[in-house]
Amino acid sequence: MKELKIDVTLSTEKKQKPSFDNLEFGKSFTDHMFVWNYTEGKGWHDARIIPYQPITLDPAATVFHYGQTVFEGLKAYLTKDEQILLFRPDENMKRFNRSNDRLCMPELDEEGALSALKQLIQIDREWIPSGEGTSLYIRPFMIATEAFLGVHPANSYQFMIILSPVGAYYKEGINPVKIAVESEYVRAVAGGTGNAKTAGNYAASLKASEIASENGYSQVLWLDGRENQYIEEVGSMNVFFKINGEVITPELNGSILEGITRKSIIELLNYMNIPVVERRISIHEIEQAYRDGVLEEAFGTGTAAVISPIGEFLWKNEKMAVNNGEIGPLSQKLYDTLTGIQNGTKEDPFGWSVQI
Structure with missing residues (x-):
């Protein structure tokens, strides 16, 4: 260079x-x-x-x-x-x-x-x-x-x-956070600026986040701006769900930010031979997975928090606990592996780390 x-x-x-x-x-x-x-x-x-x-x-x-x-x-x-x-x-x-x-x-x-x-x-x-x-x-x-x-x-x-x-972005650190599903406000819509990292996106998120915080929740789970049912992001992070052994993350659709940690987690899961798919997923599917007992883990990913496990969702006044409110084994493994690569304590088979 x-x-x-x-x-x-x-x-x-x-x-x-x-x-x-x-x-x-x-x-x-x-x-x-x-x-x-x-x-x-x-x-x-x-x-x-x-x-x-x-x-x-x-x-x-x-x-x-x-x-x-x-x-x-x-x-x-x-x-x-x-x-x-x-x-x-x-x-x-x-x-x-x-x-x-x-x-x-x-x-x-x-x-x-x-x-x-x-x-x-x-x-x-x-x-x-x-x-x-x-x-x-x-x-x-x-x-x-x-x-x-x-x-x-x-x-x-x-x-x-x-x-x-x-230090840690959330005061909870790597401990699971509680998330409120937002049904009134939207973060972004396809064709807008949701896939750009621009200040207005974050200003638009503050009202819903403030309401969630007042009710004891760390962040909000954003739904799409058209049908108000498909999951997009969690707070300022991308989001992943482990359902019946498969990891699912919302596909990029023009309103979701293409996270670098998101990309790295997908590549890491593929490397670990853990099934991972990018597709549309609705809050109703999450609710059904919870009722069926197959919603195994959920976590957000981003530069600031790296991985933030989700221990509870609030959706239409119903609380849905994930993994008994505890960090799941996959979330812990991904966090340990990715942070280990980042701080040089684990092998980096991908060549992601750049030494100054």
Whole structure:
């Protein structure tokens, strides 16, 4: 990979690091950030690593009014021998550009962005925690910066990367979470922006998530926006069900985000010779599987939580317990295997890990 030429300005005032033994997700940020400008007709320019600082934008910047923004999420892990590993970062950059295309934003130089990411992590490597379940969360994002009020794509943008040492995404950790099935609000519809990683999708999910939280549930299970019966995602994660020995995950349909952890789990299940299919699956099928006693496990997958087992669904005032509310053996095995590959404690037969 060709290394991107970057101007580096190091911070003269280092931040106080949080306790790595008690990390909250997304609350602390490292000493530096990466910034890269794009101007129509000029392309990408002025790549720089600078001290972490606020962004100054014109009040008329397009991102504020018309929502042209996309982001990604990935992690860096510190191995026992203090090597730094990334997990499938090329897949994140490919998805970033798919999101850019949907939002009419400029194509990112994927190799340049990965080069910048690696250089930034090396500068702030002392921020990478090494405890079990911890990592350095990496947030690349792009915003439209042109100042104008008019509904058309901007002609200037900024791509940035910030870093955050993190622990578990859910306070439950790897313990099963309770999920409420959402029957009123929808996250996205086919033809919309559900398969792009853009901020508006997450803003649209907040109301239902807030109601679920008030009722003691960690997240919501989203149904499709047309028939309101087919399962799409759980919270901000993809979702899997183990029913009568077979693992089922909703097929990609234009409104479901193509998760990198989702893709990895499918490949891992195939490698383990465990039956896995991608197809439409309705909440009624889940309900029937529960009544028949064959709903064996359910779990969400995503970069932040990796795997989050589901211990209970609330559907039309009925509580459906999964595996007696305990983590299932397959969920545990997949979590242990995938996190082991990510942190370098298990063999990586797929070549997913990238050493910095």
